[in-house]
Amino acid sequence: MRGIILAGGTGTRLWPATKAVSKQLIPIHDKPMIYYPLTTLITAGVREVLIIVAPDQEYAFRTLLGDGSQWGMSFFYAVQSRPEGIAQALIIGEDFLDDEPCALILGDNLFHGDDIDRSLRTVHAYPHDIRGAYVFAYEVSDPSRYGVVQFDAHGLPCGVIEKPQHRESRYAVPGIYFFNQDAPNIAKNLTPSPRGELEIMDVLRWYVERGELAVNTLGRGSAWLDTGTVQSLTQASEYVRILEERQGVKLGCVEEAAWRSGFITTEQLIELAPSSGYGDYLRSVATDVRIGERV
Numbered sequence: 001m002r003g004i005i006l007a008g009g010t011g012t013r014l015w016p017a018t019k020a021v022s023k024q025l026i027p028i029h030d031k032p033m034i035y036y037p038l039t040t041l042i043t044a045g046v047r048e049v050l051i052i053v054a055p056d057q058e059y060a061f062r063t064l065l066g067d068g069s070q071w072g073m074s075f076f077y078a079v080q081s082r083p084e085g086i087a088q089a090l091i092i093g094e095d096f097l098d099d100e101p102c103a104l105i106l107g108d109n110l111f112h113g114d115d116i117d118r119s120l121r122t123v124h125a126y127p128h129d130i131r132g133a134y135v136f137a138y139e140v141s142d143p144s145r146y147g148v149v150q151f152d153a154h155g156l157p158c159g160v161i162e163k164p165q166h167r168e169s170r171y172a173v174p175g176i177y178f179f180n181q182d183a184p185n186i187a188k189n190l191t192p193s194p195r196g197e198l199e200i201m202d203v204l205r206w207y208v209e210r211g212e213l214a215v216n217t218l219g220r221g222s223a224w225l226d227t228g229t230v231q232s233l234t235q236a237s238e239y240v241r242i243l244e245e246r247q248g249v250k251l252g253c254v255e256e257a258a259w260r261s262g263f264i265t266t267e268q269l270i271e272l273a274p275s276s277g278y279g280d281y282l283r284s285v286a287t288d289v290r291i292g293e294r295v
Helices: 037-041 058-065 088-092 114-125 183-188 202-209 230-247 256-258 266-272 277-287
Strands: 002-007 048-053 075-078 100-108 109-112 133-139 147-151 157-162 176-179 213-217 223-226
Touching: 002 088, 037 100, 037 109, 037 114, 037 256, 048 058, 048 088, 048 114, 075 256, 088 100, 088 183, 088 256, 109 157, 109 230, 109 256, 114 133, 133 202, 147 202, 147 213, 157 202, 176 202, 183 202, 202 213, 223 230, 256 266
Parallel strands: 002 048, 002 100, 048 075, 133 213
Antiparallel strands: 100 176, 109 223, 133 176, 147 157
16 A cells, blocks of 8 residues: 655645745644654555655655655655645546555644554555545534534445535544545546535545445544644644653654554664654663563
8 A cells, every 4th residue: 555645735824834834844742744644654554655745845855754765665756736635636646556555644634542543553454455445534523624424324424525514424534545546536537626626525425425435433532633723733732742741652753653563673763863852762662672562
């Protein structure tokens, strides 16, 4: 399975912080925002990742992430000249995907929780079991802000709606999507929405209509944070800070995730550790039997 991180866009809701830098490079607590979705992909076993960026930001992303080889991965880059919807990422990434199943994740989404990690590891173990599309559902207080999934009397997905005006469902679809090889062709045949975008919910609707959308409803112990506004960015940073300080572990730590997934060796993990508090943590992961045990 290959992965796509959509890290384009202008980030206007975060201006002026994003006038000179992509929002996905802004820190959430002590790590760049993009580290969090990247870690999510690693947990799902993804080693080849296409990073879609704005035209003037490719150099900055390459400077931060390189070619991925330091983490046992392969990174590729593509430019999104104009942001025209999430589904556009599937079209931009068509050649990269090369008829393989894929995971598409938004570069400003943060996921955390054992339930999510277990589901990601299942996808890792059985990527070709995804007959169509596979998404999460997350209960929210204000469904009108999100794309939502509807369920029938048997608990099966029967529809998807983008930012519903009425309370058709309280289950939002977070910004990570797993698709079979059909997704790019589906996206290419979409009609732009009234706001001029290729909607990811229209891609999911295609799968729903064919009975090929699987949905995993996340429990209360799972966290999904969209960090696209100043308020949500601050909330995410505080969430990460509190968990890291109380538990002594790091969220969104790409090096640790790559090591736990077997992408790099213990020796490579130690070599990646800088002379800083972050490096001290990586060294502790590599040497502490309790913390460092691979799972």
